[in-house]
Amino acid sequence: MPELPEVETTVRGLAAVLDGRRILTAEARRGDLRRPFPQDLRQRLTGARVTGLARRAKYGLIDTDRGDTLIFHLGMSGSWRIDPKDIGKHDHFVIDTDEGRRLVLNDPRRFGSLDLVRTDEIGSYGPFVAMGPEPLGNEFSGPYLKGALEGRSAPIKSLLLDQRIVAGLGNIYVCDALNLAAIAPGRAGGGLSRSRLGLLADSVKAVLAEAIEAGGSSLRNYARPDGELGYFSSKWRVYGREGRPCPRCGAPVRRRVDGGRSTFYCAKCQG
């Protein structure tokens, strides 16, 4: 379930094993995921030392001492595993380190991606070009949202999912943030008041921070016992909780499908 908190937890887990290590081998077990892998992936990674890891929106970034950055996206079903017992058919990329640790990228649905770009050209990496601010950063705020949503008639839910407006939110945390802020998912973004948008920005930050905290505190080295990174049990407010009580008012949580995507909300306090 990779949204921003899951990617953050994954990156921290990878860092524990990879940061400062030399890559002995980097093997792609197929030629592509959503996009083709770089053809010189193995050559550019073999023997390189990892100098740092970071996250941008839902992308993980792995810098090397050769001036390259390996950029991964987990799509809908991707995950990294540490030292798995064996390699399965959905294990697409394998890194072995100089400490004898093995990292494996698994992605059954193959909606993920793996790219390698020059670190000093990271800003021109396609997906990053038009990307909006980080939701946990200072730039993302009520006033920012007011400006970004000016004149927009689309539902606030779909605007929050637009990575050009704010980068890193997905279906789960958008549903939860709208519930915490008591805003109806279908409200036109441009029609929300300054104070509502301030509350919304704070709510987005709160649900993300809480999920990252849950990911960090519930897992040793951010990995499950089987070595899978980034997947943890977080207590979602409304997502996946149809029929259960709304945490604000106790009314049953409802599910609605728009555009083939589930929206969970409380009809009473998000009316």
Added chain:
DNA sequence: CTTGTAACCTGTCTGC
């Protein structure tokens, strides 16, 4: 430009 829909691909779960 904005908005909404379909498609990408595989696995899992539910109900008959």
Added chain:
DNA sequence: TGCAGACAGGTTACAA
């Protein structure tokens, strides 16, 4: 037990 159908966290191309 088998099988059809619904559903899944993201992104992007395309139509209107």
